[in-house]
Amino acid sequence: IDAAGPRLRVIAKYGIGLMYATQEVTSIDRRILANTHNWVVAHLNSDHETEELSHYYDFATHAPALRRSEEVGYVRLKTFSSPYIVPTQVTKFDAAAIDDARVTAGLAPLSTTTP
Secondary structure, three states: OHHHHHHHHHHHHEEEEEEOOOOOOOOOOHHHHHHOOEEEEEEOOOHHHHHHHHOOHHHHHHHHHHHHHOOOOOOEEEEEOOOOOOEOOOOOOOOOHHHHHHHOOOOOOOOOOOO
């Protein structure tokens, strides 16, 4: 991603977003991290990585918990629309969850089979 820095500025100019996933925050160019507005952070097992993450928003407060917690789906969520980092449990996104959401929204489930 370091070499992509100049291209990312051009992409951003057109309102196109980018999603990246890594276990090593330090592998991402600091300029890119400084311009990241939406974060989903799960377990990090390195003091070095949580220290780097602590430079952004209020992740320093969450650093010890990020190293301790290994619960599947437990993340710290920071969105552009909120100034807060929120601990969140993410559930598995499967067909049943999609169908439940569609029914709640008044739509037909996708997995309906015709007899």
